[in-house]
Every structure is written in C-alpha cells, then in structure tokens.
Amino acid sequence: MIASLSARHSWFEATARARLAGLLDPGSFAEILPPVASQPSPHLARLDLPGAFDDGVVVCHGELEKMPIFAIAQEGQFMGGAVGEIHGAKIVGMLRRAAQEKPAAVLFLIDSGGVRLHEANAGLIAISEIMRAVLDTRAAGVPVIALVGGSCGAFGGMGIVAKLCSAIIISEEGRLALSGPEVIETVAGVEEFDSKDRALVWRVTGGKHRYLMGDCAQLVDDDIAAFRAGAADFLAGWQEPAPTPALLRTAQQSLENRLAAYGEMRDGLEVWAALGIADPSAVPLLDRDELVSLKEGLPT
Amino acid sequence: METLEFRFDSKPASHAADPALCGVVGSGNLEILVKPGIEPGACAICIKTSARGFGETWQAVLGSFAASHAAGGTLIAINDMGATPAVVTLRLAQALAEYQGGAQ
Numbered sequence: 001m002i003a004s005l006s007a008r009h010s011w012f013e014a015t016a017r018a019r020l021a022g023l024l025d026p027g028s029f030a031e032i033l034p035p036v037a038s039q040p041s042p043h044l045a046r047l048d049l050p051g052a053f054d055d056g057v058v059v060c061h062g063e064l065e066k067m068p069i070f071a072i073a074q075e076g077q078f079m080g081g082a083v084g085e086i087h088g089a090k091i092v093g094m095l096r097r098a099a100q101e102k103p104a105a106v107l108f109l110i111d112s113g114g115v116r117l118h119e120a121n122a123g124l125i126a127i128s129e130i131m132r133a134v135l136d137t138r139a140a141g142v143p144v145i146a147l148v149g150g151s152c153g154a155f156g157g158m159g160i161v162a163k164l165c166s167a168i169i170i171s172e173e174g175r176l177a178l179s180g181p182e183v184i185e186t187v188a189g190v191e192e193f194d195s196k197d198r199a200l201v202w203r204v205t206g207g208k209h210r211y212l213m214g215d216c217a218q219l220v221d222d223d224i225a226a227f228r229a230g231a232a233d234f235l236a237g238w239q240e241p242a243p244t245p246a247l248l249r250t251a252q253q254s255l256e257n258r259l260a261a262y263g264e265m266r267d268g269l270e271v272w273a274a275l276g277i278a279d280p281s282a283v284p285l286l287d288r289d290e291l292v293s294l295k296e297g298l299p300t
Numbered sequence: 301m302e303t304l305e306f307r308f309d310s311k312p313a314s315h316a317a318d319p320a321l322c323g324v325v326g327s328g329n330l331e332i333l334v335k336p337g338i339e340p341g342a343c344a345i346c347i348k349t350s351a352r353g354f355g356e357t358w359q360a361v362l363g364s365f366a367a368s369h370a371a372g373g374t375l376i377a378i379n380d381m382g383a384t385p386a387v388v389t390l391r392l393a394q395a396l397a398e399y400q401g402g403a404q
Contacts (some may be wrong), residue, residue, distance in 0.1 A: 015324050017321075034319070034321075034353040035319070035321045035331075035333050036319045036333065036335055040379065048301040049301060049350065050301055050349060050350050050379045050380060050381060051311075051325070051346045051348075051379060053321065053331065053333055053377070053379065054321075054381055075324055077324040077325075077326030077327075077329065078324055078325045078326060100390075129374060153348070271382060
C-alpha cells in the first residue's frame with residue numbers, strides 16, 4: 001500500500017461524526033443535544049420511516065488550533081443529509097448561540113441535497129431560518145465557514161446556505177449548485193442536462209469548477225486533515241467584514257458580469273477555455289496542487 | 301416500519317462509560333445506541349426497522365449476541381435501514397466496545 005494514501009482519511013467516505021473527530025483538536029469535541037437527549041423526527045415516524053436519534057446532524061462546540069469554535073455537521077448517509085424540522089432547529093439554535101457567544105468561527109460541514117421533502121413546509125421553513133441565522137451570525141462578526149466534500153454535496157436550499165457563508169472550502173469530490181442534476185433532467189429533459197453523465201456533473205458542479213470560478217476560497221484534498229488545515233489557515237487571515245450595501249452591489253455586479261460572460265455555455269470545458277486555460281480537457285485529471293497553481297496563473 | 305422489542309439474559313457488562321452511538325441510518329446500515337438499563341443480568345433491545353417481517357431473524361441474531369457477549373445491564377436502541385445480519389452483529393460488538401470505553 002502507498003504510505004501517503006494509507007495515512008489519508010477520506011472526508012468523502014467518513015461519517016459526520018468521524019469528520020468532526022478529525023477536524024477538531026483531539027478531546028475538544030463537546031456535543032450539544034447528543035443522541036440520547038435528541039429525538040428522531042416525528043414526521044418520518046408518521047410516514048412509517050425509521051428516523052435517526054440525532055435527526056442527521058451533529059452540533060457541538062470544540063477547538064480548532066486552540067481557538068474556540070462551534071461546528072455543525074450534516075450526515076449525508078441519512079436521507080441524503082436533507083433538512084427536516086428538528087435537523088434545521090438544531091442548526092439554527094447553534095448559529096443563534098454563536099451570534100451571542102461569539103466563538104472564533106462556526107464550521108458548517110454541509111453534506112445535503114436540501115429540504116427533506118417528507119417534512120414539506122417544516123423543512124422549507126427550517127432552510128429559510130438557517131439562511132437568516134447564517135447572515136445574523138456573520139453580522140455579529142462571527143465567520144461561518146462551509147466545508148463541502150461529502151457524497152451529497154451542497155444542493156437545493158443548502159446550496160444557497162453555502163453561498164451565504166463567509167467562505168467555502170471544497171474538495172474535488174465536493175459539489176455545489178442549486179438544482180441537483182436529477183432535478184434538472186426531470187424538469188428540462190435529458191437534452192438539457194444528462195444526470196447520468198457523471199463527468200459532466202462534476203465539470204459543472206464539482207469542486208474544481210467551483211474553485212476555478214472563484215466560488216470557493218480554497219480547494220483541498222479529500223482528506224480530513226486537509227480540511228482542518230484549510231479551515232485553520234483561512235481563519236488566521238480572515239476578518240469578518242461588516243455587511244454594507246456597497247459590498248452587496250459589488251457582488252451583484254460580479255454576478256451580472258459572470259452571467260453575461262458564461263451564461264450561454266453548456267459545459268465546464270467551455271467555461272475553462274473562456275477563463276484562459278490553454279488545455280481545458282486536462283483539468284479533470286490535474287491533482288489539487290496542479291489545479292491551484294493553474295488558477296493562480298490565470299489572467300484576472 | 302416495524303417496531304420490535306426483545307429482552308435477553310446476558311452476563312453483566314463491565315463498567316460503562318457514556319452512552320455510545322455506532323453507525324448511521326443509511327441504506328443497508330443501522331445505528332445502535334447503547335445506554336444503561338435497569339436489570340444487571342439482562343439486555344433490553346428496541347428496534348425500529350424499515351424492513352418488515354424479519355422478527356425471527358432479529359431474535360436469532362440478537363440472542364446469539366447476548367449469549368456470546370457480556371451485555372447485561374444495557375438498554376439498546378436500534379434504528380435500522382435494512383442492515384444484513386452480519387452488519388448487525390459487527391455493529392453490536394462495536395457499539396458495546398465503545399460503551400465500555402474500549403473504542404478504537
């Protein structure tokens with residue numbers, strides 16, 4: 001076995017609890033509402049489906065490089081990390097507490113397809129409350145960092161939540177978008193988007209594409225230690241800016257420019273060529289370090 | 301969904317740490333929560349499973365676990381999404397080991 005590979009602990013394959021165990025300083029994990037105290041979703045029980053004791057999300061406080069932090073970790077293996085009523089309430093409670101207690105940061109380990117459709121309106125309301133809570137927490141000066149590298153990515157309402165965070169740290173395996181590939185295919189047809197074409201899905205929503213587009217602050221390897229180092233590194237150089245209309249206008253303008261420049265394109269390959277990458281077809285095979293240096297060499 | 305409840309005689313478990321949770325409610329998987337029970341010489345198990353009609357299989361797998369492990373004095377709650385007997389046995393052993401503070 002290759003030593004460098006065996007020493008790696010894949011973020012993609014780990015459970016939410018294993019991710020937290022490797023992300024936080026050893027021994028600092030302190031769960032709020034642990035499985036014994038939490039309760040499974042009553043909505044799922046009514047639909048005759050087994051729930052999970054923690055309703056698919058772990059909330060805790062702990063330390064990252066000795067800094068006090070709060071963390072929220074969604075479990076993608078349970079109902080696709082989807083947000084139900086209790087799941088959402090745990091996230092919102094943690095964010096609101098962060099706005100009051102002001103830890104150094106909230107680390108939000110997103111692994112979710114969005115709203116839990118079984119819980120319908122309760123899930124939708126939960127998502128909107130999470131959005132508001134993320135913005136309130138940031139307005140209180142506490143950065144909220146999204147870490148995206150799980151099998152469910154960050155889609156639907158959770159895709160929006162990810163973009164409301166101070167920054168996103170993503171791996172190549174991570175995905176970020178609004179409507180998921182299957183949803184687009186169902187609504188608009190296979191000619192519009194072929195969700196079975198996994199390479200296309202990653203060229204359009206995957207971590208490398210998101211990083212090249214500037215949607216994510218960092219691209220890291222699929223390794224729990226790499227996410228930990230990335231988060232610590234980002235926080236060391238970050239001061240949460242006060243929200244201002246000027247910042248919003250700048251962001252709005254850059255989105256409009258982006259739509260005008262790339263709105264008609266159908267594939268990441270075309271977008272990468274337009275970004276000035278000489279050989280777009282080579283991008284999917286580049287490793288993390290090669291891709292980061294490629295991006296750093298691009299015209300701005 | 302089917303809810304099953306069992307009680308098996310079992311040798312008393314050694315000193316317990318905190319309640320322990322193992323596994324995830326994902327396809328072909330299950331989560332097991334082990335916490336202190338009332339009877340030192342018995343293990344009480346409550347299962348919520350998505351797969352109906354496997355009560356006898358559960359009884360056999362859990363009975364063999366309770367006979368071969370010292371699991372007395374515990375209350376075990378299980379949320380199952382179609383785990384196979386082999387996975388159930390492995391997870392039970394893992395959860396009990398963590399409960400007794402012997403987590404890997």
